[in-house]
Amino acid sequence: MSASTIPATLIPGDGIGPEIVDSVVAVLDALGAPFLWDRQDAGMAGIAVAGDPLPQATLDSIAKTGLALKGPLTTPSGGGYRSVNVRLREAFKLYANVRPARTLVPGGRFDKIDVVLIRENLEGYYVAHEHFIPVGSDPHAVAVSQGVTTREGCRRIVEYAFDYAVKHGRKKVTLVHKANILKAITGLFLEEGRAVAKEYEGRVAVDERIVDACAMQLVMNPWQFDVIVTTNLFGDILSDEIAGLVGGLGMAPGANIGETAAIFEAVHGSAPDIAGKGIANPLALLLAAGLMLAHVGRDDLAARLTTAIDATLNLDLVRTGDLGGKANTKELTAALIARVK
Structure with missing residues (x-):
């Protein structure tokens, strides 16, 4: 060697x-x-x-x-x-999942795509505590799931996204959330995202999207996005949608980064x-x-x-x-x- x-x-x-x-x-x-x-x-x-x-x-x-x-x-x-x-x-402890999507074969429905999605990789509903509640003769009558989000985990992934943007010459980071409904588990993510964004003011622009609006806008005007950072479940879904803009999962690489x-x-x-x-x-x-x-x-x-x-x-x-x-x-x-x- x-x-x-x-x-x-x-x-x-x-x-x-x-x-x-x-x-x-x-x-x-x-x-x-x-x-x-x-x-x-x-x-x-x-x-x-x-x-x-x-x-x-x-x-x-x-x-x-x-x-x-x-x-x-x-x-x-x-x-x-x-x-x-x-x-x-x-x-x-691979906390950051980085999924870039770039047009490699031009001429499709979506052209000149260049978006990076950064997904929190260890928290949210992927570490859910789940159980069933029996009712009558049905042991699985009610399903209950509790996701876990920490302030530290939210700050760490948003900091990673902004650092990534600075290192790679990216201009904007979009915080994707559902804080209007999931006020605790994604509200904490948005709160920390806004706090981190202030530390990069003047270097990287920031905007926010509710996840369902983001999903729609990705197929209406994907060119408005640069770097997207979001929670685990939303990142899993949106990254596959973004892959579809450039030809599917056969063109989609991923990096799982830890300390x-x-x-x-x-x-x-x-x-x-x-x-x-x-x-x-x-x-x-x-x-x-x-x-x-x-x-x-x-x-x-x-x-x-x-x-x-x-x-x-x-x-x-x-x-x-x-x-x-x-x-x-x-x-x-x-x-x-x-x-x-």
Whole structure:
């Protein structure tokens, strides 16, 4: 291992995961990326080797490297297994979920989109305390759920969003909430958001949207948005909507950032229906790898990768079927490698 090498955990995942991970690693190798991979299992592959969708060896690897790139994971149905992705976020306190969306293939209904959604990753209704109340003979007659939001968690994610805006030359942060109805759990978020915004006055503009109005405006005039920061559940929903503006989840990367670790991923699922057919689009995971390069300070390589992706899609016109092309995974990979060398 050379002084310039950066250890990182690599999780191929399930379904199309191993195929797109192999593609991304090949492109990164051609780019000269500095990562020294420690391959580990999770999801169904983790069940197969260790009887756990999140084996201890995988957790130990991420704890050691503080950095991971993972393919899509499947949480087994039944058996009491919790979401592997949620467990990873909790295990490493990955409080910020960063999901950028940028138009890569022009000419669609929405063009020139460039929006970053920053989602609180550890609180809200994703850590809900839930229970049922029986009525008569129905044990599940009433469902009760209580979400959890902390002042510290709200301030931390909003500060992250404003810091992100400053670092990346962004002009505006939009606080998305439902404080008109959920006055406590999202009112606290809005209160802290306004307080943080004052600290960045003159550097970053701020505005506010109620979440349902934001959802409507994203499909009416998405160009008004720059950086959006919101709570966990709203961020999950809006990030998928934003992905739809640029072609779907196949173009959507994600970064999960904490104080001691960062995990980068494709937002889409494991797509078992096309696994093994060699037609999967690796671009979401490749874009996530670009975020990973920037995270470790290799903005030069991240920029080269972005340029190569744009040229492959729009100059060489090499695209997979989901983007209206005819290339398979290997053909797209080869075209990308030719561009990054």
